[in-house]
Each structure stands twice: as structure tokens, then as C-alpha cells.
Amino acid sequence: xxxxxxxxxxxxxxxxxxxxxxxxxxxxxxxxxxxxxxxxxxxxxxxxxxxxxxxxxxxxxxxxxxxxxxxxxxxxxxxxxxxxxxxxxxxxxxxxxxxxxxxxxxxxxxxxxxxxxxxxxxxxxxxxxxxxxxxxxxxxxxxxxxxxxxxxxxxxxxxxxxxxxxxxxxxxxxxxxxxxxxxxxxxxxxxxxxxxxxxxxxxxxxxxxxxxxxxxxxxxxxxxxxxxxxxxxxxxxxxxxxxxxxxxxxxxxxxxxxxxxxxxxxxxxxxxxxxxxxxxxxxxxxxxxxxxxxxxxxxxxxxxxxxxxxxxxxxxxxxxxxxxxxxxxxxxxxxxxxxxxxxxxxxxxxxxxxxxxxxxxxxxxxxxxxxxxxxxxxxxxxxxxxxxxxxxxx
Ligand SMILES: NC(=O)c1ccc[n+]([C@@H]2O[C@H](COP(=O)([O-])OP(=O)(O)OC[C@H]3O[C@@H](n4cnc5c(N)ncnc54)[C@H](O)[C@@H]3O)[C@@H](O)[C@H]2O)c1
Ligand SMILES: [Zn+2]
Ligand SMILES: [Zn+2]
Numbered sequence: 001x002x003x004x005x006x007x008x009x010x011x012x013x014x015x016x017x018x019x020x021x022x023x024x025x026x027x028x029x030x031x032x033x034x035x036x037x038x039x040x041x042x043x044x045x046x047x048x049x050x051x052x053x054x055x056x057x058x059x060x061x062x063x064x065x066x067x068x069x070x071x072x073x074x075x076x077x078x079x080x081x082x083x084x085x086x087x088x089x090x091x092x093x094x095x096x097x098x099x100x101x102x103x104x105x106x107x108x109x110x111x112x113x114x115x116x117x118x119x120x121x122x123x124x125x126x127x128x129x130x131x132x133x134x135x136x137x138x139x140x141x142x143x144x145x146x147x148x149x150x151x152x153x154x155x156x157x158x159x160x161x162x163x164x165x166x167x168x169x170x171x172x173x174x175x176x177x178x179x180x181x182x183x184x185x186x187x188x189x190x191x192x193x194x195x196x197x198x199x200x201x202x203x204x205x206x207x208x209x210x211x212x213x214x215x216x217x218x219x220x221x222x223x224x225x226x227x228x229x230x231x232x233x234x235x236x237x238x239x240x241x242x243x244x245x246x247x248x249x250x251x252x253x254x255x256x257x258x259x260x261x262x263x264x265x266x267x268x269x270x271x272x273x274x275x276x277x278x279x280x281x282x283x284x285x286x287x288x289x290x291x292x293x294x295x296x297x298x299x300x301x302x303x304x305x306x307x308x309x310x311x312x313x314x315x316x317x318x319x320x321x322x323x324x325x326x327x328x329x330x331x332x333x334x335x336x337x338x339x340x341x342x343x344x345x346x347x348x349x350x351x352x353x354x355x356x357x358x359x360x361x362x363x364x365x366x367x368x369x370x371x372x373x374x375x376x377x378x379x380x381x382x383x384x385x386x387x388x389x390x391x392x393x394x
Pocket of ligand 2: 037038039040060087163
């Protein structure tokens, strides 16, 4: 089959690789019909190279049709089912899964690196499981993971259940916005766009910050109050000005470790990328390599006693944080990988009706054949041609 494989920093290619096969009775094989590129894939493309091996298949936002089912998965999925595959691989029956902490599943946790549940297409840190930017995908834990969706509507109606929608839903839940309250969303990539729309749908006043004109424009079109980072020297001060001097009740950081505006950390990330893998892994696991601009601004923006929800990915162990301000303001912080399946029941009614209240069919800007995936990565990374979400169609 054809699959998108990592070959080095900034180098992904569509290769011919062996078809996946059932390996465990809990496996299923899915023929992929749509599979998206995520901001998290860009970290692999740029920063996380030391944790990848040449030939690793990327992708964790796939959906498709079940082609083959292992004996123990048969009670959950059947050949021919239309399914969306959550990005985290969870067993559904361990201590963590019983508590709906699916991103921490104890059956698939990667103990070698002391990390949470295995993820599709996501480095040795998360199990090095072949990903879904491919014609076929082996789905482990298929007795629990796959989300069955109805026939009829186009793939894009359901595709984002794999990651973007549950992640954004969790971002809003964790933001704990009081009734009639306000939230600032930093970053208007797919996650920031959907977090903004969900918060608005749930009744909040939503302000959002980015520096890419097309992304600001899409958010504005969905009724979000937008601020262009480039127009304001002091974004938190501007937001306080617009909120009676207090800042918003809650803040969602949907940017993560590659934030714009940290030249020194950006250089450190590049230098780490030039080290031999073993040395780079060591540095990345012991140093503060994150660019903290968005998180720093989140701390300054949140109202006293408010909540910061960090949904963008961070990875440094020695990142300097403004503890004085965090403690003095009495800020609550919640963060982590999305527990995808936990939020599916909340989302499904918003996807299944006639309308499209979250505008899920107004997020994808580029649909490309799998063969053009390398161009898709470049478009998305450089935010060229108004790219916001790129969907590949094998
Ligand atoms: N926690 C999870 O489970 C989970 C799941 C999916 C994605 N993510 C993470 O969420 C983040 C966003 O993902 P995405 O797909 O939307 O990616 P993206 O790269 O398209 O979006 C990031 C956006 O932030 C903007 N930005 C950069 N610096 C900024 C700054 N200083 N202030 C304001 N905006 C800034 C960029 O212009 C861009 O539009 C990534 O870190 C991704 O890894 C987390
Ligand atoms: Zn993703
Ligand atoms: Zn589990």
C-alpha cells in the first residue's frame, strides 16, 4: 500500500510499504477514506525528529471502512462499518479507562519513556505505532476504539471526531468558563478555531488571538472577537482593556511549543535538531526547549481566580514559568492530551442533525490525494494559500 513516511526533519514522502495485517485478536484493519494533517504532525516534521525513525508512518486523524476484524474486536465492529479512529489507543477496561482518562490507558502506556497511552503515528515516546496517513491502517484495541458513524453525510462531518473536536471540547471543558463568562483563545489553527466555536456555542464571550490574516478572518466569520498579534504590543493589556480591566475568566492556549515570538528558544529547538539522535533525546528530556510566548501571555491575560486550559502540546522538563503571577492571581490550570472517547457523546448530537452548528464542514481548506501529502505538509506548515486544515484522500 501507499503511506506517508517520515524521512528526516522537513522530509516526508509517500512510500510503498507492506499492507498491515491483523496481529492480535483485538485488531481491525480499516481502509482509509479521509485522513487529516494536524498541528501535532508539524512538531514531528520540525522538532521531535530525534524520537522518530526513518520510515515511520505518520497520521492520527483517520476514518474509513472496516475491511477485516480480529475475533475479539467482532463484538464492537463489523466488516463494512464506517468508523472514525481516535488518535489515542485505549483499551476501555483498565483503571484509567474506567475513569474515562483514555489518554492515560494503562494497557497501552509507553513505560520505556514513562508516557501516557500510545498514539497513532507519534514517535517512540508514544509507542511508534504506524499511523493513518495511509491507504490501510491496523487499529489495535478495535474492541473499544473505533467510533461508528452513520452513512450519508460526507466524511468531513465526522472526521474531526478523531482529534480536533474532542480535543477542542476538552479544551473548553477544562477552561471551566462560568455562565455568561468570557474566554480568550490563543492560536487559531484547527484546534483554536473549534475551541472558539464550541465556547461560543455554549454561550461564552470569545476573544481569539493569532497572526495569520486568513485564520483571523475565518474566526471573525464565526462570530469571534479577534485580535491580530501584530497589531498590539501588549495583547494581555488590550484584552484587559476590553474586559473592565480584569482579563477574561478563562484562557485556552491552543498554540503549544512552537509559538511565534521566542527567537532564542526557536534557535535552541533548531540546535537540538542538529545533534545526533541519542544526545538530542537526552537534551529534550531534560531541558526547557519550549517556546513559551503563548503560555506567558495566557498567564498575563487570565482574570484573577480564573482558569487556564492548555491544549497546545508542550514538552520541556525545565521550562521557566511565572510562578509568582500564577500563585498571586490564584490561577487554576488544566492540560493534557484529549481523552477522545470521553467527549464523543457530547459531540455526536451536534454532528448528526440537519444543521451544522459547529461549522465542521467549514474548516478544511485543502483536500489532496494522499500522493500529494508532502505538499499538504508544506502548505499547512507555512500557512500558504489560506491553509487551515488539510485533508488527504487515499
Ligand atoms: N492536547 C491534545 O490532545 C492535542 C490534540 C491536537 C492538537 N494539539 C496541539 O494543539 C496545538 C494547535 O494545533 P493546531 O492543529 O491548531 O495547530 P496550528 O499549528 O495550525 O495552530 C497554531 C496556531 O497558533 C498561532 N500562533 C503561533 N504563535 C502564536 C502566539 N504567540 N500567539 C497566538 N497565536 C500564535 C499560529 O499562527 C497558528 O495559527 C498544537 O500544539 C497541537 O500539537 C493538542
Ligand atoms: Zn491531531
Ligand atoms: Zn485502558
